[in-house]
Amino acid sequence: MTDFKVGDKVRRIDKSEWPEEYGVIGQVYEVLEGNLVVIPGKGEASPISFELVEEAMEYEVGKPYLWFGGDCPLPKGTKVNIRLGKKDMYTVNTGWTGVYSSEEIGWGHSHSDGNVVMFKVVSYPHPEPVKRSVTLELTEDQIKAIESVLAKESRLAV
Secondary structure (H helix, E strand, C coil): CCCCCCEEEECCCCCCCCCCHHCCCCCEEEEEEEECECCCCCCCHHHHHHHECCCCCCCCCCCEEECCCCCCCCCCCEEEEEECCCCCCCCCCCCCCCCCEEECCCCCCCCCEEEEEEEEEEEECCCCCCCCCCCCCCHHHHHHHHHHHHHHHHCCCC
């Protein structure tokens, strides 16, 4: 028997008699709670009917996503707007918060009404430029060719 954790991506591998409650064959779902709740408000599906999917979820900038708790789904430094509410989703604040960095937020759920229940990516972190030191060994002919090009472009002080 396979144990899945909240936030895992799983794919239904066999047909369900109740797909509206337990998922459609071939469809990828996110584990929302318990061992295998994949559809909000429905019961736990059988773990043997699913396989773990290793692909990472990519979230579109500006698109709202529901969040049912678990580990932060975003890379460090991602900027997000969030909406808070109760983990059962019956109470959700009407407004989006200001912009926060993903690591500033508690993504798990408690019994309060201050849980992240929706989020929108504002921006992803930009990768830092890679700085490299390069040493070249050039022949005399290569050096003369470079000097010639730089002289034509007025970059070489004579």
